Amino acid sequence: MKKYIPAILVLITLLGFVHVTFAQRTVTEQQLKASPGAVTNNSNISASRKTRLMDLLLADCGSCHGMTMKGGLGPSLLAVDLKNKSDAMLFYTIREGRKNTPMPPWKPFMNDDEIRWMVKQLRQQTWKKELNEND
Ligand code: HEC
Numbered sequence: 001m002k003k004y005i006p007a008i009l010v011l012i013t014l015l016g017f018v019h020v021t022f023a024q025r026t027v028t029e030q031q032l033k034a035s036p037g038a039v040t041n042n043s044n045i046s047a048s049r050k051t052r053l054m055d056l057l058l059a060d061c062g063s064c065h066g067m068t069m070k071g072g073l074g075p076s077l078l079a080v081d082l083k084n085k086s087d088a089m090l091f092y093t094i095r096e097g098r099k100n101t102p103m104p105p106w107k108p109f110m111n112d113d114e115i116r117w118m119v120k121q122l123r124q125q126t127w128k129k130e131l132n133e134n135d
Contacts, residue, residue, distance in 0.1 A: 045117055053114055057127055064102060068131065069122075073102055079125050090119045 066072040097105035
């Protein structure tokens with residue numbers, strides 16, 4: 001039995017390496033996927049630009065997705081309905097639009113940081129506050 005101990009130790013060490021390698025790869029893939037839409041602190045967007053973007057969200061996005069984002073021509077953009085959708089997917093959909101659907105690309109009007117900010121507003125439903133103030 002004793003003679004197997006070194007072999008078992010080698011095996012355990014190898015398994016450890018395999019585990020670490022795969023665990024690292026998973027993290028890297030997740031980071032890659034998340035990075036395009038990853039929510040940043042957006043500190044480089046001015047307050048006046050944020051007001052403008054919020055108007056755009058309520059008026060333009062709202063014209064298709066519903067005044068209260070519950071859906072219309074486009075699907076609901078309520079946080080609860082976006083819960084299982086990735087930041088990256090939302091980011092790309094807003095940035096590039098969806099071909100052969102009415103969803104237009106917004107990259108002519110918003111830079112990447114602004115699109116990330118938009119995704120954050122949808123997730124946090126900050127636009128709700130604006131609606132109440134305007135009521
Ligand atoms: C002219 C109508 C129209 C406007 C304006 C519009 N959308 Fe859309 N949007 C759509 C439609 C239609 C879809 C669904 C496309 C499809 O069938 O895949 C969609 C899809 C989406 C999706 C993907 C939702 C999901 O569950 O997959 C997001 C996110 C989105 N829009 C955000 C926005 C934002 C943010 C704005 C404003 C900057 C906006 N849209 C403006 C019509 C519009």
